[in-house]
Structures are given as structure tokens and as C-alpha cells.
Amino acid sequence: MKISVVGCGYLGAVHAAAMAELGHTVVGVDVDERKIEALSEGRAPFFEPGLPEILTSASASGRLRFSTDMAEVADATVHFIAVGTPQKPGSHSADMTYVDxxxxxxxxxxxxxxxxxxxxxxxxxxAARLAATVKAAVPGADLAWNPEFLREGFAVKDTISPDRLVYGISDDADLAATAKAALDEVYSKALGEGTPLVVTDYATAELVKISANAFLATKISFINAISEIAEVAGANVSELADAIGYDARIGRRFLNAGIGFGGGCLPKDIRAFGARAEELGRGEALTFLKEVDAINLRRRQRVVDMVVEMLGGQAFDKKVAVLGLAFKPDSDDIRDSPALDIAVQLNGLGAVVSATDPHAISNAKAKHPQLHFVESVGEAVAHAEIVLLLTEWSEYRALTPADIESAVAGKRIIDGRNVLSSPEWRSAGWDYRAMGRP
Incomplete structure (x- = not known):
């Protein structure tokens, strides 16, 4: 098919490249000239495993191009809107400026x-509002809503082989049939492989995505709330999560206690969901999301408090090594990153912070130039009085005491993601602390 993708940020760039990789002819359009220049040269403007490869192959095939000129979409018949919906300044509501x-x-x-x-x-x-706009402006054109369910670090796979597809389409039977047929052709490979498909109305399709994010955020904050109790009770939240995770009604995924969630989706989406519920007169239905948000933010403060405690009551002029700045591994995304927030808070207390990350340093430096960034773990931990593991990159998970103990000034470590072996570190003489583990 001939497809356009309007908006070439994280979602749009991945979607455009993946659609071309699937055999469609695609043009991606964005107002950001530097972004379009990079994509046109086959360079991903952000880190996402697998994206450079499909950008290169799709561009070489002639099926993928990028432009700043909206007129380039004229030959396409399916037009994806993939722009951001950030949180409004001074409000929890979603900013619809870019979509509109x-x-x-x-x-x-x-x-x-x-x-x-x-x-x-x-x-x-x-969707209902925009559908009316489209139909009024161009009789015979239609609108559908097809929410994305991408996981950063796995976005290419999630686009080419999604775990489910959702179509929100018109209640007009003829328009609905035409829209479904077009989307079925777009996603023919996934559907041919048996990907589950839910065909529904606009409102349900919109709510599917936001509800999924709200549920995941709630599950993460639930286990982090339990970890607060586990810490004072002397229990082990990781073993607790294993035990309850065997229950098929609960499941083990997203029950990893730590410093909480971040990124460009979960934090702003649960806030926007609550704000929309208020606008609809049903704010009380989602009041629990305020506590989900509060628990999440409290985990960051808990790490800061632990650092101060372990350093004898104050962090001023103490050397702190921060391992990880992205909100999750396999990404350079620092939006609402718990790791970066903790580093900034400690810097504000006068600590001498040396921070590193495999891919997120440039983004973090652009936002918080006051921090001291280094390229390697060795540089970060040199003369450190405490080490913080805050993003669970594979190279950090694999660290052993022998890797860093000769470089540090103090054998103290906080495992903010509960990924290290506490017996190994403690037997090597380290003051090892974790989230919700004794």
C-alpha cells in the first residue's frame, strides 16, 4: 500500500520504517528538518535496537522516504498520525496541539x-471529534483509531509482530468495512501469523491504550508499595513477588520492585487519564491513579534518603557514582527518568555525582548540564563513596564486587533495580542495600 506517517518522532519513525520493511511504500513527514535529514540518511535520531537496520534496508529498497513537505503525502491512501501528546504545562491534561x-x-x-x-x-x-472534522472537510474520507502498544527497546518487533491489533472504526457499516479492509491490508503479515484482532468503536480503542498503561503503572506501584512494608518488616519483596506471581490471575511480569517507572508514556498517561475522567464527571473512578503516581515518585525520594543515611547523614561533597540515566535499559529516553531525577536531587544536596549510561548521556547532558557525565563504569566509580545502580542495563546487571572494589573509596552500593546478588556483594564486605529486600 501507499502509506504516509505524519510525525517522525519515536513512534512515527519506527512505524514508518517498519511499514516499509513489510513491503509498503511509505513517506514520513515532520516539521523538524534535522530529524528528517537524519532519517533520510538512514540515521536514527534516537537509540532503538533494530531501527538503524530497517531504516537502511527500507531506504535502500526505495520504499521509504522522509520529507518536511506535507504535499508529499498526496499519493498515499492511508495516513497515520503519530505525533506526541505531552502533558500540558501546569496541568495533568494531554496537550492535543500536535495532533490537531x-x-x-x-x-x-x-x-x-x-x-x-x-x-x-x-x-x-x-477520535469522534477528528472523524467529524475529516468527513466535513473531505467527503468520502474516513478516520480510524489504531493505538500503538510499543515497548521501548522492542519497538521494531512490536510493530512488525504485535501481540494484538485494535481498530477503532466508524459506526457507519459501509465506512467501517472499508476502513477494516484497508487496515487488514496494512497489517496482512501480522494477521496472517495469527495476531489477535479487536475491532471496536472509537472510544473503546482510545480507552484500550490508556487503560493498559494505567494497569501496568498500577501493578508496578503496587509492588513498590509492598516493598515499603517489606523494608520495615524485614521481608524480601523479590521472593514475595515470585510467590504471588505463580498465581495465574496475577502473573510475575511487572512485579519487580525498584525505583519506579518513567518514560514518555506511563507517567503522563495516567495523569491525563485522571484529568479526562474529571472532565467527564467521573473523576472519582480514577482517584486511585493519584496514589499510583505518588507511590512512584516516592521511590525516588527513598533512594535519596538511603544515600544520605548510608553516607552518615549528609551527602554534601561526597562522591556518588550513578550507573544508568535512561528510564529503562535498551533506550536513550530520559523523559521522567527516575534514575536521572535521583542524580539531579543528589547533585542539589551538594553531592559530587559522576553519572554514566551506555546511550543516554547526550540526552541527559542536554537537559541537566550541571551534572558530571563520564563514559564508563570505571570512570564513574573511581573514588566513589557510594555506587547507585539505577537502570538495569545488562552490563550493570553483570557487575561483580571484583569489577569495581579496587576503584571505590567506600564499599557501599544501592541496587535500585534489585538485579544484583545480595549474598555475593555482602560476602565481599559491601554495605549492600536494595528496594524492599532485607
Whole structure:
């Protein structure tokens, strides 16, 4: 098919490259000239495993191109909207400026029979509003909502071989049939491999994505709340999670206690969900999400408090090594990163912070130039009085006491992700602390 993707940030760039890799002819459009230049040269403007390879192969095939000119979408028949919906300044609501602007810019280039497909995470009710706009401006064009379920670090796989597909389509039977047929052709490979498909209305499709994020955030904050009790009771939250995770109704995934979640989705999405519930007059239904958010933020403060405690009551002028800045491994995304937030808080207390990360240093430096960044674990831990493991990159998970003990000034470590062997570190003479483990 001939496809356009409006917005070439994280979601759009991955989607455009993956669609071309699947055999479609794709043009990606964005107003950011530097981003388009990088993508046109086959360079990913962010770190995502597998993306450089499919950018290169899809571009070489002639099926993928990028442009700043919206007129380039004219030949396409399916147009994906993949722009961001950040949190509004001074509010918990989602900022719809970019979605609305993308649709407005697209309208002059639509023709009868075209399908606009929203992928952005939006407040419920957005699709119905935009569908009316599209149909009024271009009779014969239609809109569908096809939420994304990407995991950073696995986004290419999740796009090419998703674990499920959701179509939110019109309640007009003829339009719905046409929209479904177009999306079925877009995703023919995944559907042919048996990917589950849910075909539903606009509102349900919008709520699927935000509800999934809210559930995951709640599950993470639940185990982190339990870890607070485990710490004072002398229990082991990791073993507790193993035990309850055997229950098929609960499951073990996302029950890893630590410093909490971050990134560009979960934090702002649960806040926007609560704000939208308030607008709909049902704010009380989602009041629990405020506590989910509060628990999550409290984990960051807990690490800061542990550092101060382990350093004898104050962090001023103490050398602190921070391993990890991205909000999760296999990503350079620092948006609302717990690791970076902890580093900034400790710097504010006067600690001498040396921070490192395999891929997120440049992004972190652009946002917080006051921090001291180094390229390696060895540089970070040199003369450190305490070491903090805050993002569970594989190379940090594999660390042993022998790897760093000759470099540090004090044998203290906080395992913020509960990924190290406490007996190994303690038997080597380290003051080892973790989240919710004795």
C-alpha cells in the first residue's frame, strides 16, 4: 500500500520504517528538518535496537522516504498520525496541539477514499471529534483509531509482530468495512501469523491504550508499595513477588520492585487519564491513579534518603557514582527518568555525582548540564563513596564486587533495580542495600 506517517518522532519513525520493511511504500513527514535529514540518511535520531537496520534496508529498497513537505503525502491512501501528546504545562491534561495541527495540515492533501489512522495516545472522545472534522472537510474520507502498544527497546518487533491489533472504526457499516479492509491490508503479515484482532468503536480503542498503561503503572506501584512494608518488616519483596506471581490471575511480569517507572508514556498517561475522567464527571473512578503516581515518585525520594543515611547523614561533597540515566535499559529516553531525577536531587544536596549510561548521556547532558557525565563504569566509580545502580542495563546487571572494589573509596552500593546478588556483594564486605529486600 501507499502509506504516509505524519510525525517522525519515536513512534512515527519506527512505524514508518517498519511499514516499509513489510513491503509498503511509505513517506514520513515532520516539521523538524534535522530529524528528517537524519532519517533520510538512514540515521536514527534516537537509540532503538533494530531501527538503524530497517531504516537502511527500507531506504535502500526505495520504499521509504522522509520529507518536511506535507504535499508529499498526496499519493498515499492511508495516513497515520503519530505525533506526541505531552502533558500540558501546569496541568495533568494531554496537550492535543500536535495532533490537531497534524490533522489540519493533512486535510488539504486528502482525497475521497483516503483513511486517516490515529496512533497517538489521546483522551477518549478525540477520535469522534477528528472523524467529524475529516468527513466535513473531505467527503468520502474516513478516520480510524489504531493505538500503538510499543515497548521501548522492542519497538521494531512490536510493530512488525504485535501481540494484538485494535481498530477503532466508524459506526457507519459501509465506512467501517472499508476502513477494516484497508487496515487488514496494512497489517496482512501480522494477521496472517495469527495476531489477535479487536475491532471496536472509537472510544473503546482510545480507552484500550490508556487503560493498559494505567494497569501496568498500577501493578508496578503496587509492588513498590509492598516493598515499603517489606523494608520495615524485614521481608524480601523479590521472593514475595515470585510467590504471588505463580498465581495465574496475577502473573510475575511487572512485579519487580525498584525505583519506579518513567518514560514518555506511563507517567503522563495516567495523569491525563485522571484529568479526562474529571472532565467527564467521573473523576472519582480514577482517584486511585493519584496514589499510583505518588507511590512512584516516592521511590525516588527513598533512594535519596538511603544515600544520605548510608553516607552518615549528609551527602554534601561526597562522591556518588550513578550507573544508568535512561528510564529503562535498551533506550536513550530520559523523559521522567527516575534514575536521572535521583542524580539531579543528589547533585542539589551538594553531592559530587559522576553519572554514566551506555546511550543516554547526550540526552541527559542536554537537559541537566550541571551534572558530571563520564563514559564508563570505571570512570564513574573511581573514588566513589557510594555506587547507585539505577537502570538495569545488562552490563550493570553483570557487575561483580571484583569489577569495581579496587576503584571505590567506600564499599557501599544501592541496587535500585534489585538485579544484583545480595549474598555475593555482602560476602565481599559491601554495605549492600536494595528496594524492599532485607
Amino acid at each position: 495541527a497534524a490533522v489540519d495540515a493533512l486535510l488539504p492533501h486528502l482525497k475521497a477514499g483516503d483513511l486517516v489512522v490515529g496512533k497517538s495516545t489521546v483522551p477518549v472522545g478525540t
